[in-house]
Amino acid sequence: MAPFPLSLTQLLGHWGAYVVYLLIGFAFGYVLEISGFAISTKLAAQFYFKEMTVLKVMFTGIIVAMVLIFAATGLGLLDYNLIWVNPTYLWPGIVGGLIMGVGFIIGGFCPGTSLVSAATLKIDGIFFALGGLFGIFLFGETVQYFEEFWNSSYYGRLTLMDWLNLPTGVVVVGVVLMALIMFWGGEQLEQMIGGKDKPQHRWGRRAAAATILAGAVLVLIIGQPTTQDKWTRLAPEKEALLAARTVQIHPGELLANLADDQVKVVMLDVRDEADYNLFHIRRARHLPLDQVQAAIPELQLEAAANTVFVVMSNDETAATAAWKLLVAESVPNVYILEGGLNNWLTVFGHDDPTLQQTPTPSGDDRLHYIFAAALGDRYAAADPDAHHYELEYTPKIKLQMKRGASGGGCG
Amino acid sequence: MTTIANEQPKARGWRHALFGRPEKPFVNPYVGGALLGVVLFLSFFLTGNGLGASGGLNRYVVFLQDLVAPEHVDRVAYLLKMAGGDKNPLDDYLVFMTLGTLMGGFFSGWLHGRLKVETNKGPNISVRTRWVMAFVGGAIMGYGARFARGCTSGQALSGGAVLSAGSWAFMFAVFAGGYALAYFVRRLWN
Numbered sequence: 001m002a003p004f005p006l007s008l009t010q011l012l013g014h015w016g017a018y019v020v021y022l023l024i025g026f027a028f029g030y031v032l033e034i035s036g037f038a039i040s041t042k043l044a045a046q047f048y049f050k051e052m053t054v055l056k057v058m059f060t061g062i063i064v065a066m067v068l069i070f071a072a073t074g075l076g077l078l079d080y081n082l083i084w085v086n087p088t089y090l091w092p093g094i095v096g097g098l099i100m101g102v103g104f105i106i107g108g109f110c111p112g113t114s115l116v117s118a119a120t121l122k123i124d125g126i127f128f129a130l131g132g133l134f135g136i137f138l139f140g141e142t143v144q145y146f147e148e149f150w151n152s153s154y155y156g157r158l159t160l161m162d163w164l165n166l167p168t169g170v171v172v173v174g175v176v177l178m179a180l181i182m183f184w185g186g187e188q189l190e191q192m193i194g195g196k197d198k199p200q201h202r203w204g205r206r207a208a209a210a211t212i213l214a215g216a217v218l219v220l221i222i223g224q225p226t227t228q229d230k231w232t233r234l235a236p237e238k239e240a241l242l243a244a245r246t247v248q249i250h251p252g253e254l255l256a257n258l259a260d261d262q263v264k265v266v267m268l269d270v271r272d273e274a275d276y277n278l279f280h281i282r283r284a285r286h287l288p289l290d291q292v293q294a295a296i297p298e299l300q301l302e303a304a305a306n307t308v309f310v311v312m313s314n315d316e317t318a319a320t321a322a323w324k325l326l327v328a329e330s331v332p333n334v335y336i337l338e339g340g341l342n343n344w345l346t347v348f349g350h351d352d353p354t355l356q357q358t359p360t361p362s363g364d365d366r367l368h369y370i371f372a373a374a375l376g377d378r379y380a381a382a383d384p385d386a387h388h389y390e391l392e393y394t395p396k397i398k399l400q401m402k403r404g405a406s407g408g409g410c411g
Numbered sequence: 412m413t414t415i416a417n418e419q420p421k422a423r424g425w426r427h428a429l430f431g432r433p434e435k436p437f438v439n440p441y442v443g444g445a446l447l448g449v450v451l452f453l454s455f456f457l458t459g460n461g462l463g464a465s466g467g468l469n470r471y472v473v474f475l476q477d478l479v480a481p482e483h484v485d486r487v488a489y490l491l492k493m494a495g496g497d498k499n500p501l502d503d504y505l506v507f508m509t510l511g512t513l514m515g516g517f518f519s520g521w522l523h524g525r526l527k528v529e530t531n532k533g534p535n536i537s538v539r540t541r542w543v544m545a546f547v548g549g550a551i552m553g554y555g556a557r558f559a560r561g562c563t564s565g566q567a568l569s570g571g572a573v574l575s576a577g578s579w580a581f582m583f584a585v586f587a588g589g590y591a592l593a594y595f596v597r598r599l600w601n
Contacts, residue, residue, distance in 0.1 A: 005459035018507040020457060025511020026518070027450045028462050028564075033519035035443030040531045040545070044600045047593035053440045058568060060444025065451035065572035072456060083459045086561060086570035088577025093566070096559025097581040100552050101588020105596055107548015108531075110563035111556055112464035112512065114549065119513045120520030123530045123538075124545040129468075131549020136465065136472045138550065139557035143489050150558070158576040171574060183441075208441060 002079035004072070029116050038117040040108030040124050047105050050194035052186035059179040067215040070172050074222035076233065081300055081330040090153040107131065157297040169220030176216040180209055227293060231328035238327055242320065248338040251347045252391030254310055258283075259386035263399075264307045266299075268292075270322045271313050271341075275367055277374040281344065282383040284312070292322045296329045303332050308397055312337035312344075317365040332400050342368045347391070349381035434524035451572055460504065461569025465553065465562035467509025469493075473500040533600040544599060559584075 008017035035057045036042045045051035072078035104110055109117060109128045117125025143150055160171050190196040199205065225233075241247050257263050267284035269276055276286045287295055299309065309331060313319040319336045326334045337344065349355045349369070356370045377383065423431065437443070454462055470493060477484045477494040484490045494500040520526040532541035556562040559581050561570065567585060570578025 004456050006457055008458055017458075018504060021504040021507040022511040022514075024450065024454045024458070024462070025508035025513075026515035027453075027511075028447075028508070029512035029515025029517075030519040031443060031447045031450055031515075032512075033516045033525070034438045034523065035440060035447070036437035038516065038520065038525070041533065041600065042531075044533075047589045048597065048601065056440035057444040057447060058563075060441050061447035061451055061568060062571045064445050064448025065455070066448075066574065068448070068452040069455055069572060072452075078456055080573075083455050083573060084461060084569070085573045086566055086575040086578045088575060088580075089560060090577055090580060093559045093577045093581040094584040096555045096557075097566075097584025098588035098591075099555030099558055100562070101555075101585045101590070102592050103548045103550075103552030103555055104585065105548075105589045105592050106599070107545050107552055108600075109545075109549070110464075110552060111468060112462075112562060112564040115464055115468075115509065115512050116516030116520075119516035120526050121528045123528065124532065124541050127542045127545035128549035128552075131546035131551075132465070132553035132556075133468055133472050133549075134546075135550035135553025135555075136469050136557055137476070137553075139554045140469075140473065140476070140487065140490055143557070144487060147488075155577065160574040160576050160579060163576045168574075175574070205441070208445075 002073075002076055002082075004078045005082055028112070029119065032113055032116045033120065037113040038120045038122055038125060040117065040122070040128075043110075043113060044105065044108045045194070048193070049189040051196075052183075052190055055186050056183060059182060063176050063179045063212055063216075066172060066175060067212060067219060070168055070219045070224070071215065071222065074168075074219055074224050076225055076229075079330050080224070081296075085157050085159060087301060088153075088155040088158040089151070090155060092150050092152065103135075157301055167220075168224045169216075169222075172219045173213075173216040176213055180213070183209075227325055227328050231324055234328060238324070242323075245338075246396055247323065247334070248316065248336045249310065249396050250338050250391070250393035251344045252389065252393045253395055253397060254337060254344075255348075255384060255386050255389065255391075257308060257397060262306060263397075264304065266302065266307060266309045268309060268311045268322065269313075269341075270311055270318050274374075275314065275341075277376055278367065278371045279341065279345070279369070279375070279379060280377055280382065281312070281341075282377040284377075287322075289313075289318050289322055292325050296326065296331065299326070299331050300329070306399060307333060308399070309334045310337055311335070313340050313365055314342055314367045315340045315365040333397070335397060340365070345369055345381055348384040348389075349379070352380055355379070355381065429521060430524075430526055432521065432524035432526075447568075448572075451568060455569075455573065458504075461565060461572070462508070463505055463562065463565035463569065464509060464512060465556040466565060467503075467505040467507075467512075468553070469557065470500045470503055470506050471509075533598070535598055535601070541599075 008020055012020065032038070036053060037057070042051060043054055046054040069078065073080040100110070107128045109125060111132050114125050114128040114132060118129045161168050164171065187199060191198065254265070257265050267281055268287045269280050269284040270287055270289045270292060272288060273286065280286070309326065311319045311322045311326070311334065316336060316339065319340060323334055323336050345355060354372060358368055358370055451462055454460060473484065473490055473493045476490065477500060484494045530538050530541055532538065559566055563585065566578050567582040571582055
């Protein structure tokens with residue numbers, strides 16, 4: 001598995017991890033300050049085309065970080081699934097952005113820059129930061145009146161690659177080109193409206209532009225690992241888990257976890273629709289095997305520290321295939337229902353007279369029971385009472401601390 | 412002579428140590444931007460999270476609210492998530508990142524002789540107007556930042572670098588909002 005991001009809390013402990021964040025914050029504040037972002041007039045000048053410092057610093061920051069990130073994911077050093085990609089709430093984001101633009105031009109800062117300004121004792125920065133706290137307070141008190149809108153137009157972990165349907169490398173090169181054009185245009189405006197001199201260091205600037213563009217092209221050439229690539233990398237370690245049967249959980253363990261309200265169990269039934277309609281465990285989601293890949297970003301967002309995913313098919317073949325996909329894409333805490341639904345029905349369905357075993361044993365990963373009607377989860381065996389059963393099994397679920405992103409910079 | 416040289420800095424005291432350093436110019440914006448990019452990359456690379464400011468501030472606010480009116484916090488879903496029951500809203504990485512940002516800004520300001528009690532404003536407004544506008548703008552900004560689930564750093568910068576579609580839409584909205592209003596408030600800055 002890609003070694004980064006690190007599992008900070010496991011490596012350094014609760015407080016040790018916070019020290020890393022403190023240092024990153026320190027570097028962030030330092031860089032903002034040396035770029036002149038503590039000075040409101042410098043920031044506001046952006047909106048009068050006099051000085052494009054905001055544009056230059058921000059977009060240089062974005063493209064440099066972007067090229068480094070996607071080079072690292074392309075080389076298999078960094079796991080893109082484990083880094084925080086802000087989920088898209090399109091309209092709340094746009095409305096909030098417009099409000100922020102207004103606040104920016106009136107107040108002269110954004111929240112991060114006002115912190116740096118306040119830290120260097122600029123009184124307007126201090127007032128802005130206090131105003132910011134007040135605005136945040138107001139939002140907390142009023143969000144209940146428009147919560148529906150605030151949670152609307154939700155697209156989950158939607159990336160520009162998904163939206164444009166282009167490979168990552170192409171988007172990276174496109175964004176770098178766009179930024180370079182914006183820098184060029186911004187400097188023209190600075191000279192025309194801001195009365196600035198022609199920039200110095202022509203060769204240095206061209207070299208820098210060429211370097212970043214070359215980096216982006218390199219990202220395009222390296223490409224990004226496919227799910228298959230990721231699985232190939234993991235296979236030796238994970239095939240051993242499958243062979244040792246450490247990830248196949250007994251139906252009794254699934255039932256016990258369903259009854260445990262400390263644990264959130266997400267059951268993914270990867271069979272075809274006909275089988276699902278005949279019988280499924282209550283609250284199991286229908287997610288056919290061929291749709292698992294597409295659902296991964298959604299599952300990633302859902303994965304909290306106490307979430308366990310259990311994949312199931314009639315036997316184990318399809319479930320194991322789904323398990324491999326999910327594990328390759330770093331979904332945490334995924335298990336397979338041991339023996340599949342057939343085993344589940346053997347354990348919990350034996351005293352239901354309406355359930356009958358097929359007279360002729362069918363092939364692999366086929367349902368071994370006959371159902372008179374497609375009643376789905378309206379069988380007693382679909383929702384057995386955990387207190388009625390005392391089953392013996394070896395518990396295998398061990399909740400893993402989630403590595404990496406925990407909620408993004410502004411969560 | 413040696414005694415004089417020894418006494419002089421003493422006489423100037425802590426004020427001189429804090430504010431007396433020679434003022435240095437800002438770095439080239441592209442250099443600053445490249446450094447910012449490296450910091451942002453390291454943040455994602457090491458922790459999986461991007462940079463942020465408003466989320467940390469948010470938690471300071473909720474902490475104060477929880478001190479003053481804990482029952483109220485327990486009734487509002489949005490606040491409950493951060494400070495319900497015995498959850499401490501300050502027990503979060505963003506709080507430390509925000510603290511670090513303040514420290515880093517202060518340190519760089521001190522190092523480069525830019526630690527100054529002053530008010531930066533356009534030439535045509537009074538200092539007091541600037542303060543009022545800074546507070547009002549800050550309040551609008553704080554409200555908008557929570558509305559958009561992130562500020563310029565957490566959404567635009569961090570989300571932009573990892574190519575979140577919503578973050579790019581947000582980023583253009585911020586610039587659109589700023590440019591749309593800039594003409595009407597030009598007296599504030601020009």
